[in-house]
Amino acid sequence: MRKEVILGKIRDAIVNLDIEGVQKACKQAVEAGIPAYEAVTDGMSKGMEIVGQKYENNEYFLAELIMAGETMKEGMTVLRPYLKVGDVKTIGKVAIGTVRGDLHDIGKNVVVTLLGAAGFDVMDLGVDVPTEKFVEAVKDGKPNIVGMSALLTTTMVEMENVVKELKKAGLRKNVKIIIGGAPITSEYAKKIGADAAARDAVEGANICKSWVAKT
Amino acid sequence: MFPSKMSSRERFLAAINFEDVDHIPLYFRGSHRYLDGERGPRNQFEKALNRLKFGVEDFVGFGGENNYHYKLRVNEDVKSRTRKEVREGERYPLLIKDYETPKGPLKQVVRQTIGYIGSGPGARVGVTGIFDNWTHGDNVPIFSDHLIPKSRSVEYLVKGREDLEPFSCLFRDMTKEELNDAHRDAEEVKRFVEENEVLLATWGPCLGDAAIWACGVEKIATSAFKDPKFLHGLLDIIHDWDMRMIRVIHKLGGGDLIIHRGWYENSYFWSPRMFREFLAPRLKEEVELAHQGRVKHCMLVDTGIMPLLGILKETGIDVLWGVDPVQGGADLKRVKEELGDKVCLWGGMNSAVTLSQGTKEEIRAAVKDAIATLAPGGGFVLSPVDCLYEDAPSENIAALLEAWREMYMYK
Numbered sequence: 250m251r252k253e254v255i256l257g258k259i260r261d262a263i264v265n266l267d268i269e270g271v272q273k274a275c276k277q278a279v280e281a282g283i284p285a286y287e288a289v290t291d292g293m294s295k296g297m298e299i300v301g302q303k304y305e306n307n308e309y310f311l312a313e314l315i316m317a318g319e320t321m322k323e324g325m326t327v328l329r330p331y332l333k334v335g336d337v338k339t340i341g342k343v344a345i346g347t348v349r350g351d352l353h354d355i356g357k358n359v360v361v362t363l364l365g366a367a368g369f370d371v372m373d374l375g376v377d378v379p380t381e382k383f384v385e386a387v388k389d390g391k392p393n394i395v396g397m398s399a400l401l402t403t404t405m406v407e408m409e410n411v412v413k414e415l416k417k418a419g420l421r422k423n424v425k426i427i428i429g430g431a432p433i434t435s436e437y438a439k440k441i442g443a444d445a446a447a448r449d450a451v452e453g454a455n456i457c458k459s460w461v462a463k464t
Numbered sequence: 465m466f467p468s469k470m471s472s473r474e475r476f477l478a479a480i481n482f483e484d485v486d487h488i489p490l491y492f493r494g495s496h497r498y499l500d501g502e503r504g505p506r507n508q509f510e511k512a513l514n515r516l517k518f519g520v521e522d523f524v525g526f527g528g529e530n531n532y533h534y535k536l537r538v539n540e541d542v543k544s545r546t547r548k549e550v551r552e553g554e555r556y557p558l559l560i561k562d563y564e565t566p567k568g569p570l571k572q573v574v575r576q577t578i579g580y581i582g583s584g585p586g587a588r589v590g591v592t593g594i595f596d597n598w599t600h601g602d603n604v605p606i607f608s609d610h611l612i613p614k615s616r617s618v619e620y621l622v623k624g625r626e627d628l629e630p631f632s633c634l635f636r637d638m639t640k641e642e643l644n645d646a647h648r649d650a651e652e653v654k655r656f657v658e659e660n661e662v663l664l665a666t667w668g669p670c671l672g673d674a675a676i677w678a679c680g681v682e683k684i685a686t687s688a689f690k691d692p693k694f695l696h697g698l699l700d701i702i703h704d705w706d707m708r709m710i711r712v713i714h715k716l717g718g719g720d721l722i723i724h725r726g727w728y729e730n731s732y733f734w735s736p737r738m739f740r741e742f743l744a745p746r747l748k749e750e751v752e753l754a755h756q757g758r759v760k761h762c763m764l765v766d767t768g769i770m771p772l773l774g775i776l777k778e779t780g781i782d783v784l785w786g787v788d789p790v791q792g793g794a795d796l797k798r799v800k801e802e803l804g805d806k807v808c809l810w811g812g813m814n815s816a817v818t819l820s821q822g823t824k825e826e827i828r829a830a831v832k833d834a835i836a837t838l839a840p841g842g843g844f845v846l847s848p849v850d851c852l853y854e855d856a857p858s859e860n861i862a863a864l865l866e867a868w869r870e871m872y873m874y875k
Contacts, residue, residue: 266689307771310735312685319686352577352613355681376615377577402816402853431767431791432816 252283256292259324263296264303266316268323275327285331290368293321297366304451311359314450318362339370341461344386345396346374348407353400356429356450360396363454369461383411387420394457397443399430409441416442425460429453466869471661472521477720480760480783480808482842487872488835489844490520490865491810494851498858512662518865521845524657525666525723526650526716538606539636541566546604548576558618561604565633568626572604573619574611606634607670607677612728614680622678628697631678635705638712650716657719664719665762669706669750672729672743675699681733688738695742703746707753714757721783722754723762727850730768736775744775751780766811766850767792773802783808787838788849789830790814796837808843815848820856824863831867839873 255278262270271293278288300317303309309317343364347354354376364371372390374382387395395415399405408428415421421442428438429447438446444460447453467486470478478485495504495511499518505511508524515522538544543564548557556575563570577598598610611617622631638646657664675698676684687695713722728734729743747763754761763776766786770793776784784807787794791814799809812834813819818826831846838844846868852861 268690310771311732312688312735312738315682315685316689319682352615354613354615376613402820402855434790434817 250277250281252281252287255281255283256288256295259288259292260296260299263293263317263320263324264299266313266320268320271320271324272327275324279327279331284336285328286333286336288328289325289332289337293324294366294368297321297363301363301451301454304449311355311450314359314362315355318359321362321366337368340368341394341457342370342372342390342392343394343396343457344372344374344383344390344392345398346378346383346386347376347398347400348404348411349377349379350407351399351401351404352376353430354398357396357398359450360398360429360447360453363450364457367454367458369457380407380410380414384414384418384420387415387424388418392424393461394425394427396453396457397426397428399428399433402432405430405432405437408443412442425457427453427456466519466872468519472516473657473661473663473720476521476523476663476845479843479845480721482808484842485873488839488846488868490868491522491845491847492520492852493847494853496852496854496856496858496861498861499852509656512656512660516660516662520865521663523663523665523721524653525664525719526646526653526713527666537636537638537642538634539565542633546602548602559602559604563630563634565630567629567633570621570627570630570634571619572621573617574598574604575616575618576602577616607674609677611677612681614682617680620679620683622698623683625691625694625697628694628701631698632701635701635708637708643712643715646712646716654717663721664717665721665723666713666719667725668709668713668722669703669724671699671702671706671724671726671746671750672734673725673727674702676728676733678702681728684733688735688742692741699742699746703749706746706750710750710753710757713759718757718759721760721762722750723764723785724750724781726763726765729763729765731771732768736771739772740775744779747779747781751782755780762810764850769794770798773799777803777807781807783810785810785845785847786849787811788814789833790817792849796833800838800840804838804841804843808845809838810845811847811849812838812844813846813848815851815856816853819848819860819864820853822860824859827860827863828867831864832871835871835873 255274258274259271262274275288297317300309304314345357347357361371361373372386372392374386397408397411399408426443427445427447428443433446435446445456447456469486475485475489479489500514505514508528512522512524544561546559546561548559550557556577559574559576561572710722734743751761760782762783762785763781764785766788784803787799787809788811789796813830818830834846
C-alpha cells in the first residue's frame with residue numbers, strides 16, 4: 250500500500266475517533282517501513298489539526314477532543330517503540346500546569362494533547378503547581394512558552410504570582426505567557442501581565458503555534 | 465417608585481408562568497455577608513428571611529440544597545469499609561473505600577487533598593474549606609463534586625460494565641420511618657412557605673452530574689464512542705433513582721418547582737450528539753413525571769448551553785437556570801429568541817467575574833443588558849450566575865441591588 254494512503258488512513262482514523270483504525274493503520278505504517286516520525290507528523294498531527302478545525306466549526310466538542318487525544322495515544326503506543334530520539338523536530342517548548350491550590354486539569358490535558366500533536370515539546374507540570382515550580386521549569390527547561398490553567402476565582406490569583414516571580418528572577422522576557430480556564434478573560438491577562446488568554450484548548454494551541462511561527 | 469404588590473412566591477410563579485410581574489424577580493444563590501451577616505444563615509429558612517428583608521426572592525425546598533446526600537441511602541446488604549493509606553511518592557494520603565454488594569465488589573480511591581490558605585510565597589498548607597479542598601474528612605461519598613478531577617480520584621467508583629450491577633445495589637428507597645421523618649420536615653417547609661410566601665422548590669435529579677461523579681469526565685467522553693451500552697446502563701441506574709426521588713417529592717407535597725442539577729450537563733462534557741442520545745430522553749421523562757404531579761421542572765446548567773438550546777426546548781423544561789453571558793458564553797439575544805417563548809430564563813448576568821470583580825458601571829451595564837434582552841415578554845428571573853462568592857465586595861452587591869431597583873422592569 251502506498252505511503253500516502255497509509256498516512257491518510259492514520260489521519261482519517263484520528264479524525265473519525267477510531268481507535269481500532271488508528272492502531273491498524275499505524276501497524277501498517279510500521280510494516281511498510283514508513284518512518285515512525287512521519288506517521289506522527291504527517292498522519293496523526295494532520296488528523297489532530299482537522300479535529301481542531303472541526304472544534305472551531307462547532308462540529309466537534311470537548312468530548313470529541315478528549316476522544317481524539319485517546320485515539321492518538323493508542324496510535325502512539327504502536328509507534329513509540331520505533332521513534333528514535335531526535336526523530337521528531339519540535340517547533341517549540343511549552344511548560345504548562347494548573348496553578349497552586351487547583352486540581353482541575355481536563356482543559357489543560359486537552360491543550361497538552363493538542364500541543365504535542367502540533368509538534369511542541371510539552372513539559373506537563375501537572376496540577377496544584379507551586380509558583381516556585383513554574384519558575385524552576387523556566388530556569389531549567391527553557392521553554393518558549395508558559396501556560397497556566399485555573400478553574401476557580403480563588404486560585405487564578407496564583408497566575409499573577411507566577412508572572413511576578415518570573416519578573417523577579419529576570420526570566421519574564423524569556424517566555425510568552427498564556428493563561429486559560431473558566432474565570433479567565435483577556436482583561437485579566439492584561440491586568441496581570443500575561444501575553445494572552447485562551448477561551449478554550451483549541452484557541453490556546455493556536456495562539457502558541459502563532460507565537461512560534463513568528464520567531 | 466419600585467412597585468412591590470406581589471408576594472415573592474407570586475412573583476416567582478408569575479415569571480415561571482409568563483404572567484405579568486410587578487417587578488423583575490431577583491434571586492441570589494448562596495450566601496454573602498452583605499445579605500446574611502458575617503455568621504451566615506443557619507439554614508434555608510433563615511436565608512429566605514434575610515432575602516425577603518432586601519425585597520429579593522428566595523426558595524425553600526424539601527431537604528435543602530444538598531439533599532442528594534439526604535436522599536441517598538445505601539442498601540443494608542451492602543457493606544463498606546474505608547481505610548487511609550500513606551504511600552511513598554504520594555503527596556496526599558489515599559482514602560480507599562471498598563464496597564461488598566450482593567452483585568459484586570466496588571472500589572473507590574481518592575487523594576485526601578488539602579489546599580492552601582492565602583496565596584503567593586506566604587501561602588500556608590491547611591484546610592481552607594474552599595470548594596477545591598477535600599471537605600469530606602475521612603469519608604468517601606458516593607457522589608460529590610470533589611470526585612471529578614482525575615488528580616483527586618485515583619480510582620473512580622464505576623470503571624466499566626462489570627461495576628454496573630454492583631453500583632445498582634447502592635440505592636434504596638426510604639424506609640417507612642425515613643419517609644415519616646421526611647414528611648415531618650416537609651410539613652415544616654410547607655408551613656414556612658405559607659407563612660412567608662416564598663417559592664417551594666426542591667433539588668432533585670442529577671443524572672449527568674452523577675454519572676460524571678461516578679466515573680469521571682474522560683470515561684463519559686470515551687464511552688460515548690467506544691461503549692455506549694455502558695453509558696446507557698450507568699444512566700439508567702441513576703435515572704431510575706432520580707425518578708424515584710421525584711415520586712418522593714410528589715408524596716411530600718410536590719411544591720412549585722423541581723430543580724435538576726446539571727452543572728456538568730453542558731456541551732463541554734456532553735456534545736449535542738451525546739446530550740440528545742444519552743440525556744435528553746431521560747430528561748424528558750423527568751419533566752413528564754414532574755408535570756404529572758403538577759410541579760414545574762427547572763434545568764440548571766450554566767455554561768456551554770448554546771449548542772443545546774433546541775434539544776433543551778424539546779425536552780419540555782419549564783425553566784432554564786444558568787444563563788450566563790460571560791463564563792457561560794450565553795448569547796442572551798439568541799437564548800431569548802430560541803427559548804424565551806416557552807422556557808422561563810433565570811440568570812442573565814455573571815457572578816464570579818462581573819459581580820465579584822466588576823466595577824459599579826460594569827454591574828449596572830450587565831443588569832441593564834439582562835433586563836433589556838431577557839425580560840420583554842415575561843419569563844425572566846434576574847440572578848447572578850451561578851452563586852455569590854465571598855470575595856465579591858459588598859459594594860458590588862449593593863450596586864446590583866441599586867441597578868435592579870432603578871431598572872426593575874423592561875420598558
